[in-house]
Amino acid sequence: MRYDVIIIGAGPAGISASLYTQRGNLKTLVLYKDKSSLEKTDKIENYYGFENGISGEQLYKNGINQAQNIGVDVQKEEVIKIDIISEGFLVKSSKEEYISKVVILATGNKKNKPKIKGIEKFEGKGVSYCAICDGFFYRNKSVAVIRKRRVCNF
Numbered sequence: 694m695r696y697d698v699i700i701i702g703a704g705p706a707g708i709s710a711s712l713y714t715q716r717g718n719l720k721t722l723v724l725y726k727d728k729s730s731l732e733k734t735d736k737i738e739n740y741y742g743f744e745n746g747i748s749g750e751q752l753y754k755n756g757i758n759q760a761q762n763i764g765v766d767v768q769k770e771e772v773i774k775i776d777i778i779s780e781g782f783l784v785k786s787s788k789e790e791y792i793s794k795v796v797i798l799a800t801g802n803k804k805n806k807p808k809i810k811g812i813e814k815f816e817g818k819g820v821s822y823c824a825i826c827d828g829f830f831y832r833n834k835s836v837a838v839i840r841k842r843r844v845c846n847f
């Protein structure tokens with residue numbers, strides 16, 4: 694299948710990009726694999742327009758629905774390979790192969806997590822990686838801050 698744009702990632706970055714490309718008359722495909730960082734977020738209060746906040750899972754679903762409603766093709770398929778070809782890019786997923794003139798990578802980033810067994814279970818439920826996002830939830834509570842020392846070699 695051929696597209697003008699393939700976007701890898703259905704989080705806020707990928708879906709936002711797809712809204713612009715699709716509305717700009719570019720046939721757009723969004724591919725995603727599993728959870729985005731957003732889905733792990735229990736409650737988001739620092740985003741405009743949600744008077745009682747919104748769960749990350751709901752915001753993620755809303756984004757995908759919003760893109761689909763304007764005609765973006767959104768598929769849950771992991772991208773395993775991208776090759777450069779004369780027409781642009783050959784994108785291989787776990788299920789299909791696609792050709793596109795443009796590929797946008799919106800695959801999020803990995804947290805530099807401390808090696809603590811089972812820590813994932815508590816992400817969004819007391820363990821936080823974003824002081825600006827979640828500091829407010831812990832106001833007047835006892836918190837522990839883990840700070841990793843950076844070593845720079847110049």
Ligand SMILES: Cc1cc2nc3c(=O)[nH]c(=O)nc-3n(C[C@H](O)[C@H](O)[C@H](O)COP(=O)(O)OP(=O)(O)OC[C@H]3O[C@@H](n4cnc5c(N)ncnc54)[C@H](O)[C@@H]3O)c2cc1C
Pocket residue numbers: 701702703704705706707724725726727728729730731732733734735736737738739770771772773799800801802816817820821822823826827
């Ligand atoms: C616990 C927690 C709490 C947070 N709380 C807040 C908050 O309160 N407020 C706030 O503003 N932000 C919060 N954040 C941060 C916010 O979730 C991220 O900034 C945001 O989700 C980043 O968006 P993104 O689109 O760049 O990446 P992501 O949302 O991580 O999306 C990445 C996408 O790429 C896809 N992907 C990756 N590799 C592949 C592949 N090979 N093939 C196909 N798809 C692939 C994934 O499936 C996913 O759809 C929180 C994050 C966490 C983890």
